[in-house]
Every structure is written in C-alpha cells, then in structure tokens.
Amino acid sequence: MTSIADRIAGPPLAAEAGVIAGDAAQAVPVPAISLPVAGERELRLDLFRGLALWLIFIDHLPPNLLTWLTIRNYGFSDATEIFIFISGYTAAFVYGRAMREAGFVVATARILRRVWQIYVAHVFLFTIFLAEISYVATSFENPLYSEEMGIMDFLKEPDVTIVQALLLRFRPVNMDVLPLYIVLMLFLPVILWLMKRSADLTLALSVMLYAATWEFDLYLSAYPNGVWVFNPFAWQLLFVFGAWCAQGGAKRMSRILSSPITLWISFGYLLFAFLVTLTWYWPQLSHLMPRRLEQWMYPISKTDLDVLRFAHFLALAAVTVRFLPKDWRGLKSPWLRPLILCGQHSLEIFCLGVFLAFAxxxxxxxxxxGAGLHFVISISGILIMSAAAWLFSWYKHSADKNAPRTKGGGGNADMAGGGA
Known part of the structure; x- marks a missing residue:
C-alpha cells in the first residue's frame, strides 16, 4: 500500500539533523549570532554535525527502533540540510578569512587543495565500498546485495562505470553527499569573491539560480540514467546561505532571530510539518489533509530542495539558535564529547559510517x-564511530604538539568546525 510518504521525492539519505551556527541571544540587545574569533572552535557546529553523522548511519540501516529518533520522521527536512549549511558556514568562515588576508589566488589554492582531499576520500570510499559489497555478494551467493546497493551496472561494465564514478556521475547507494559537497566547494572561490564585494547581492544571485532551477528544470545527469539525488543547482542555495551567515549575514539577522514573533512563527511551522508527517505514517489520518493543500504541497522534492524543506530547516535553526547559546555549559559535558569529536572529524567518520551501515x-x-539485534548493531556502529573519532583526535593533538607552529594558520576547513 502506497502512502503519501511515497510521494516525497528522493531517498531517505544522508546527513541529518543539527543546526546552525550562531549565538543565541542572552538578551534582546545582544546579537543572536556572532562570529567566532580567530582560532576558536564553534562547538555547536561540531555537535550538530556529529549528531548528523550518527543519524545518517542510523537512517542507512534497515528501519528499526532508533530510526524513529531521527528528525526526518517529524518534519520536512533531515540531516542533509544541516550538513550542507554547516559546510557552507565553516568553509566561508575559514577560507573567507584567507581570501581577505592572503588574496584570491592563495585562498583559491587552499580551497582546491581541500576539494582534492574530499575527492580522494570519495574515490577511496567508492573503491572500498564496491569491494565490500562485491565480496559479500559473491561469498554468500546473494546478488540482491549488489542490486540493493546500486552496483549492478559496475558488475556489468566495470571499465565504463569506473570512469563515470571518477566523473562523479556514478554513485552507489548512500554516496551522494560527498559529490555534492565537492561541486559546491569548487565554486566557493567565486562565491567568496562576490561576497567580498556584496554578500547580499551574492545571496540574491543564489536565490535567482534556485528559482531558475525550478522554472527551467536545471539538473546534472547521473550514470547510467536519472539525475543527481541532490541537485547542485538547487542545493547551492543552502550552501551559499551558510556562507552568507558566516560573512556577517547572521549578525545582521540577530534582531530578527531575537524577536518573539520569529520564535512563534518557527514553532507554528514546525508543528504544521509534524502534523503533516503524521499522515505519512498513519494513512488513516490522511483524510484530515485538505485536498487543495495536498495538491499544492506534494511532491516535496528532496532532489531539488523544496522550499518547504528549506523553510523547515530555517525554523529548526531559529529555535536552536534561540535556546542553545554559544557558552552553554553542556558543550563541555563528557556525555556530548563523542558527538563533538565525530563532528570535528566529519570526513573520516562519514566514510566509516557508510562502511558500517552496509556491514x-x-x-x-x-x-x-529482531529488534534486539537492530538495537545492538545501531549502538555498536555509533560506539565504533565515536572510538574512531577519539583516535583521530588523539593522533591530531599528538601531531600538533610535535609540529612547529606556523604563523597565520592555513585555511584548514576543520578549524571552527569545518571539514566535510
């Protein structure tokens, strides 16, 4: 039986929940969001990105009890929006400073170096993921693994498929986020150059491209057929919006975010989205949805970042910024340390999460x-990801202790919560 949920375009993928970078207002005169000072990490970014990575892993497993804890079941958006926003914010924060201090050419070189790192990680992930699936499918004589994970075309034409994979046009299941991020990062130098002259104009141009995507059906094709799961022409809006916030836009919005009216509008929209999602999982409630409202809303496209998804993310972000200040003592809690460490090493943990999800x-x-094994596997995966993040952090701190200090910092996107 097909429910309304089946009309929602795009698979339940990637990067889920977390929210914005910005500072909640302590009092109305105090800006709701402010930029971190040089060298200071924005732990809220790390926290929510780490949470997103955990939720991505859970969502990539077959449905289980923990699946109901992910935010995609309670509204229109999911971790993907949070992941891309944080990526845009942190990349603009780090490389925007590099562009101001070192110039366009040096900043572009640093950005391209980061793009290369992410691309190499993607190729590595693709290779190991294919080997993992192929070995399991052959050893257990079950071709369904190859079909479910989307590698049947690779097994038929490996030479052609590998070339298409290197061009980012062929991707197995659960591997759509990194190609999107690679493409968005490639255009970051131009975005920052424009923002240096007028951040508001740059955001307006991004909105115009988003509108043109819907009006003229702009997309990138995938191999062997279809389109990219995340259309870069549409998702660039969230990335650019994050960059705009990092380049002073969030500070200018502080009075709006501090307003009680904004808070109540956000709560109202989140409640509306929650009530709509109830009809996806309990079809007997679908008769409560007005027919005209259904015709206007559906399909809520994930591929093209439907405006309802974007608005839902903004509502979540506004509420989070309001109630989670930058100096919240919980950010220093040992209970949240695993989440923060995962967020600080997001590229490595994302790749590990893809392997663990298939395992x-x-x-x-x-x-x-049954449900018991589902729970054990989900918790085990989270523990492995947390342990790996601790190991990466220990190694990085050990290396930093022994490395000579350089002046000026290098544009590493892992600063201030950057990364993939």
Whole structure:
C-alpha cells in the first residue's frame, strides 16, 4: 500500500539533523549570532554535525527502533540540510578569512587543495565500498546485495562505470553527499569573491539560480540514467546561505532571530510539518489533509530542495539558535564529547559510517535477531564511530604538539568546525 510518504521525492539519505551556527541571544540587545574569533572552535557546529553523522548511519540501516529518533520522521527536512549549511558556514568562515588576508589566488589554492582531499576520500570510499559489497555478494551467493546497493551496472561494465564514478556521475547507494559537497566547494572561490564585494547581492544571485532551477528544470545527469539525488543547482542555495551567515549575514539577522514573533512563527511551522508527517505514517489520518493543500504541497522534492524543506530547516535553526547559546555549559559535558569529536572529524567518520551501515545491513539480512539485534548493531556502529573519532583526535593533538607552529594558520576547513 502506497502512502503519501511515497510521494516525497528522493531517498531517505544522508546527513541529518543539527543546526546552525550562531549565538543565541542572552538578551534582546545582544546579537543572536556572532562570529567566532580567530582560532576558536564553534562547538555547536561540531555537535550538530556529529549528531548528523550518527543519524545518517542510523537512517542507512534497515528501519528499526532508533530510526524513529531521527528528525526526518517529524518534519520536512533531515540531516542533509544541516550538513550542507554547516559546510557552507565553516568553509566561508575559514577560507573567507584567507581570501581577505592572503588574496584570491592563495585562498583559491587552499580551497582546491581541500576539494582534492574530499575527492580522494570519495574515490577511496567508492573503491572500498564496491569491494565490500562485491565480496559479500559473491561469498554468500546473494546478488540482491549488489542490486540493493546500486552496483549492478559496475558488475556489468566495470571499465565504463569506473570512469563515470571518477566523473562523479556514478554513485552507489548512500554516496551522494560527498559529490555534492565537492561541486559546491569548487565554486566557493567565486562565491567568496562576490561576497567580498556584496554578500547580499551574492545571496540574491543564489536565490535567482534556485528559482531558475525550478522554472527551467536545471539538473546534472547521473550514470547510467536519472539525475543527481541532490541537485547542485538547487542545493547551492543552502550552501551559499551558510556562507552568507558566516560573512556577517547572521549578525545582521540577530534582531530578527531575537524577536518573539520569529520564535512563534518557527514553532507554528514546525508543528504544521509534524502534523503533516503524521499522515505519512498513519494513512488513516490522511483524510484530515485538505485536498487543495495536498495538491499544492506534494511532491516535496528532496532532489531539488523544496522550499518547504528549506523553510523547515530555517525554523529548526531559529529555535536552536534561540535556546542553545554559544557558552552553554553542556558543550563541555563528557556525555556530548563523542558527538563533538565525530563532528570535528566529519570526513573520516562519514566514510566509516557508510562502511558500517552496509556491514549492519548485511548482518541484519543474514541473521534473524529482531529488534534486539537492530538495537545492538545501531549502538555498536555509533560506539565504533565515536572510538574512531577519539583516535583521530588523539593522533591530531599528538601531531600538533610535535609540529612547529606556523604563523597565520592555513585555511584548514576543520578549524571552527569545518571539514566535510
């Protein structure tokens, strides 16, 4: 039986929940959002990006009890919006400073270096992921693994498929976020150059491109057929919006974010989205949805970043900024340390999460353990990701201790919560 939820375009993928970077207002005169000072990490960015990585992993597993804890079940947006926004914010914060201090050419070189790092990580992830799936499918004589993970075309024409993968046009299941981020980062030098002259004009141009995407059906094709799961022409709006916030836009919005009217509008929209999503999982409630409202809303496209998804993210962000100040003591809590560490090493943890998700999928398909096994596999994956993040952090701090200090900092996007 097909419910309204099936009309929502795009698979339940990637990067989920987390929210914005900015500072909540302590009092009305105090800006709701301010930029971190040089060298200071914005721990809220790390926290929500780490949470997003955990939720991505859970959402990539077959449905289980923990799946109901992810935010995609309670509104229109999911972790992807949070991930891309934070990526745009942190990239603009780090490389925007490099562009102001070192110039366009040096900043562009640093950005392209970061793009290369992400591209190499994507190729590595693609290679190991294919090897993992192929080995399991062959060893257990179950071709369904290859079909479910979207690598049947690779097994038929490996030479052609590898070339298409290097061009970012072929991607197995769960590997759509990094190609999107690579493309967006490629255009970051131009975005920052424009923002240096007029941040508001740059955001307006981004909105115009977003509108043109819907009006003229702009897209990038995928191999062997179809389009990119995340259309860069549409998703650039969220990335540019994050960059705009980092370049002073958030500070200019502080009075709006501090307003009680904004808070109540956000709460109202989040409640509306929650009530709509209830009809996706309980079809018997669908008769409560007015027919004209359904015709106007659906399909809520994830591929083209439907405006309802964008608005839902903004509402979540406004509420989070209001109630989670930058100096919240909980950010220093040891209980949140695993989340923050995962957020600080997001590229490595994302890749690890893709491997663990398939391993969990395999175990659940071969063993019949019910809800208990689902829970154990989900928690085990989170613990492995947290342990890996701790190991990466320990190694980085050890290396930093022994490395000579350089003047000026290099434009590493892991600063202030950057990264993939």
């Amino acid at each position: 969990g999928h395999f175990l659940l398909a071969e063993l019949s353990g």
